[in-house]
Amino acid sequence: MRLRSLLFVPGDRPERMEKALTLGADALILDLEDAVAPLARPIARDAVTDFVTRRRGHGPTLFVRINPLDGEEAALDLAAILRAVPDGIVLPKAEGADGVRTLAERLPGTPILPIATETPSALFRLGDYAAVSGQLAGLTWGAEDLPAAIGATTSREQDGSYTAPYQLARSLTLFGAHAAGVAAIETVYPDFRDLDGLASYAARGRRDGFTGMMAIHPAQVPIINAAFSATPEELARAQAIVDLFAANPGAGALQLDGRMVDAPHLKAARRLLALAAD
Numbered sequence: 009m010r011l012r013s014l015l016f017v018p019g020d021r022p023e024r025m026e027k028a029l030t031l032g033a034d035a036l037i038l039d040l041e042d043a044v045a046p047l048a049r050p051i052a053r054d055a056v057t058d059f060v061t062r063r064r065g066h067g068p069t070l071f072v073r074i075n076p077l078d079g080e081e082a083a084l085d086l087a088a089i090l091r092a093v094p095d096g097i098v099l100p101k102a103e104g105a106d107g108v109r110t111l112a113e114r115l116p117g118t119p120i121l122p123i124a125t126e127t128p129s130a131l132f133r134l135g136d137y138a139a140v141s142g143q144l145a146g147l148t149w150g151a152e153d154l155p156a157a158i159g160a161t162t163s164r165e166q167d168g169s170y171t172a173p174y175q176l177a178r179s180l181t182l183f184g185a186h187a188a189g190v191a192a193i194e195t196v197y198p199d200f201r202d203l204d205g206l207a208s209y210a211a212r213g214r215r216d217g218f219t220g221m222m223a224i225h226p227a228q229v230p231i232i233n234a235a236f237s238a239t240p241e242e243l244a245r246a247q248a249i250v251d252l253f254a255a256n257p258g259a260g261a262l263q264l265d266g267r268m269v270d271a272p273h274l275k276a277a278r279r280l281l282a283l284a285a286d
Contacts, residue, residue, distance in 0.1 A: 009069050009095070009119070010034050010286045011146055011191050011220040012236040013229050018043040019052035019072075025059045028068075031226045032233060035069035037098050040085050041076075049081065053088035060092035071121060071145075073098035077107055086114050094118065096145045101126045101153070104133025108140040119145035121193070124184065125177040126153035134184035146191030148222060149181035152198075168205065182217055194218040200225035210235035219283070238284050246277035 015033040017025050019040045028036050038059065044052045060070050072094045075081035078101070095118075099111055102122030111120055122137070124130055124147055137147055151163040151174045163174040170178065178195070185192035194213035197206045210221055210232050221232045238246070245264075252262050253274050261270040 009145065011069070011193060013220060013223055013232040014071065014121075014193065015223045015226065015229055016043060016073075016196075019056045020044050020048045022055045022059060025055070025063075028226070029063065031229050033068050033223065033229045034220070034233070035071055035096075037071045037073050037222070038094075039073045040081075041073050041100055046081075049075075049084070053085060057088050057092045060089065060094045064093065064095065069095045071096040071098050073100060076101035077110060090115070096121055098123065101130070103127060103130045104136035105140045106136075108137070108143055112140070112143045119143070121145045121148060123148055123150050124181055125149040125151075127157055128154070131177060131180060134180045135187060137184055137190070138188040141188040141190055144188060144190045146193045146220070147181055147185035147188065148193035149177055149195050151177065151195055168199075186217065191220060192218045194221035196222045196224045197228065198224065200228055203227065203231055207231050207235065238280055242280060243284055246280045249273055249277040250281065 011034050013033045014035040014037050015028055015031065016037045016039050017028045019025075019038050025036070025038060038056045040049060040052050040056060056072055060072065064070055072085070072089050074085040074089075074097060077099070097111060097115060097118055097120050099107060099120055099122045102108070102124050108120050108122060112118075120143055122144070124134055124137070137144060151170060154174065154177060155161070155163045160173070163170055165171055182192050194210070197209050199205060206228055213221055214236050218236075220236050223229055223232055248264060249269055252264055252269070253259065256262055261268055263269070
């Protein structure tokens with residue numbers, strides 16, 4: 009599945025879910041957790057179940073974010089949405105492969121997207137996900153719950169950049185995803201009015217190796233899609249690298265436009281072309 013942009017939509021707002029189908033996001037995350045007040049969750053479960061039942065397979069990929077597995081709400085979420093068979097489940101407060109296995113037992117064959125950095129202990133489990141890679145849609149992270157969990161006042165510097173502990177969380181998620189061979193999904197950019205800042209943030213994410221990003225507002229979707237899509241110039245160079253090595257089988261290093269290219273360049277070019285073809 010292609011996952012450049014994943015847009016959160018509150019599960020108790022069916023009119024927003026319908027509208028979100030037309031916004032160009034690769035996936036919608038229908039939220040039963042943070043975006044829904046506890047008293048509204050029974051209504052949200054019914055609304056999400058109805059929506060997924062009617063709309064699955066007719067537009068963007070449909071994920072459902074359930075509540076954490078260590079609470080009673082998750083069992084209620086799963087009992088409701090099992091009937092609808094969503095395209096994937098977003099697992100908050102994930103803590104390594106064990107939680108993925110537990111959830112996969114309830115939803116065999118349904119891809120799972122863990123939010124993998126929301127508790128202190130979760131950071132020490134980010135290398136575990138390779139063991140359950142076949143059950144994952146990707147791996148993502150968050151910078152909001154973790155500081156609250158450890159009593160930090162913020163995860164960001166005054167200029168908006170992450171402080172050192174949360175740079176670490178981001179990096180470990182990135183490498184954990186690639187170690188598992190699954191999509192590395194960048195976290196949200198909270199200031200939905202700052203579209204220039206979003207564009208810069210998303211561009212850095214792609215530069216660093218993330219393959220997509222979550223969104224909290226419809227206006228963010230086209231910017232994220234653009235950031236995580238290859239340009240014609242990038243595709244042309246990637247194809248040129250692939251063609252060059254095809255014309256020179258057995259070569260270890262070659263020159264293209266006055267620069268050396270070797271096996272890592274070929275691997276990156278093939279990956280870029282594969283993503284563009286998805």
